[in-house]
Amino acid sequence: MAIARAGSNLSQIAALLGVSSATVSNALSGKGRVSAELTEKIRATAADLGYTPSLAGRALRTGRTGVLGLVLPDIANPLFPQIAQAIEYAASNAGYGVLIADSRGSVALQTDAINRLIERDVDGIIIVPRLGTRIADIDCPVAVIDSPSTPGNTVSADHWQGGQAVVEHLVSLGHRKFLLIGNNPASNVQNDRIGGMKSCVPEGGHADVLWIERHEQSHGKGSLLGLQKKVEAGFTAFAAVSDLHALRALTELQRSGIAVPEDVSVTGFDDLVWSSVITPGLTTIRMNTAEIADVAIAALVRVIEADAGSAIPAGPVVAAKRSSVPMQLVVRQTSGPPAKAQIA
């Protein structure tokens, strides 16, 4: 015996009004030909009964579940909440639910996660891929949020432009010698950010890149980055590809007795939750997650709802109207004129 649903169903409404359930369905969906009068009556009683359609029934018949899957590279990534929130909001507005799948940091598990979603018959998948992952062989529309320079990227922040904006800001304050702090050079996102930064270093300026993962391979995990020596060598601006690394740099500098922003400046990326409450407040650059989520969901939904008509399944990765969304500089207290510039 199947369990009775709390609410009502189409045939209850139909019985109540003495019409067929097909008519009720047509009236509520606005598809078939139903007189305006009857439509009104059906809508009213549906509202009275608090009718909500059974998504299982609909899914079975239409082959679409109204659910999207969200695959995240590393759920522990502190940027995750912002993205998940934005995606959930955009999807919800488009009438879709969001099923999460965690790839727990491994590429193999990312594939597992995707398969889990497909088994649940999601209509589409949003992926924020792991470093260097190629998305392929997925049997439903996929939107990829990574970096404009990634082949098959659907939409993402314009990380390159973000990098430019950060260094332009620092240059305008008088900085010339930059230490750019990245984590892993295999990341397209990080490379774009660093590339944009480098492209704005002026004539006569200089920029070195410190890759944390490499540094930790030789010096041990969690080891000091040796920033004091860099300061002694004349670096005045420390621009990280993530607030996480900026925070690491900031605390290390503070601990060494180097004043931020009086002696040197520190900048981050992503405007993570703590960036506004630390002392000094972190200058960073924010991605417009709401916009990115909207574009990604819109692109996905367009393909999903087109698929319904044509039986031709579109290629896996969907394209969006815009593939990048500008980032916005948030100036707080960790950036200021360099000590040397004040002297000069």
Next chain:
Amino acid sequence: MAIARAGSNLSQIAALLGVSSATVSNALSGKGRVSAELTEKIRATAADLGYTPSLAGRALRTGRTGVLGLVLPDIANPLFPQIAQAIEYAASNAGYGVLIADSRGSVALQTDAINRLIERDVDGIIIVPRLGTRIADIDCPVAVIDSPSTPGNTVSADHWQGGQAVVEHLVSLGHRKFLLIGNNPASNVQNDRIGGMKSCVPEGGHADVLWIERHEQSHGKGSLLGLQKKVEAGFTAFAAVSDLHALRALTELQRSGIAVPEDVSVTGFDDLVWSSVITPGLTTIRMNTAEIADVAIAALVRVIEADAGSAIPAGPVVAAKRSSVPMQLVVRQTSGPPAKAQIA
């Protein structure tokens, strides 16, 4: 015309073997009486065809979707990733998917979020409630992860014991004068943590509580907490209810030229992602999210799967076998003997 599913279905397997689809269903579920021989043959061909059952079909018939909803108070909360990851993992192991719903910081939206999940026919809901929210009138089993002192809590970390462990650690280092840093006294979690801390302040010791939200109401958002004065007043230990606030305290102290841990100690809560990479590494206390998620999911699944038999819907909030899970101290570099103790 409904869209053909990628995979195969029960009747295809049945046709291939010349049996009825009921038999196939029985063989795969192990419920009806099917000869061992035939069961084996059916299982084999199902595996060959890569058969995955249609969850929509099953959901329609059984009234269960195999999906749980996860409602989070404030998705921007940096603890969220850990919890979401743990829940997703535990649910996935139990054969359930996880649909997320974000309450975006408001109680009204929390109700909306819950309703959205119910419309999608989730089998159960896990809620990490907003401050002071009462969960009621929900038409499906609910597990609440909040605090042991919250009425209707299903399972949570033992925040009180966590507070005790932190202060015991600090006391053993020689600290006697504590500034306990909370955010909002309406939070059961924060109150438990603070309560546990206070309960371990020894005879002759002293503990003040600084509530950040109150402080910001009079001093402005993001304002300094005035910790330098507290140090001058003899406080040597700054124990926050979250790593977020500990970080705020740490950077403010560093900025004031106060050395951590040489002059004073700072501790946090939750072992958020950055706590291990800052300098000095933050001493904190970690909740066993995996265990909490396991217990919550197990409790929920037990009720869901019992409901299938008895038609009696259980009361909304489910109870678990254990309602609290101990927290674990993670000692890093921000805690050490107080300066005064060294002198004395």
Next chain:
DNA sequence: CAGGGTTGATTAATCGATTAATCAACCCTG
């Protein structure tokens, strides 16, 4: 006024899995 067209509805099939009810075949046992 015969017959094509439109309007507004109904009928009936369908998506896939589950399960109560039924049934055929066979095995025992008194």
Next chain:
DNA sequence: CAGGGTTGATTAATCGATTAATCAACCCTG
């Protein structure tokens, strides 16, 4: 060897919504 019991299967209904096909009624128009 009649008849109850068990085994191993099938039949058929069902969950709820959607939609192609059909149909009745009516309106026009040549």
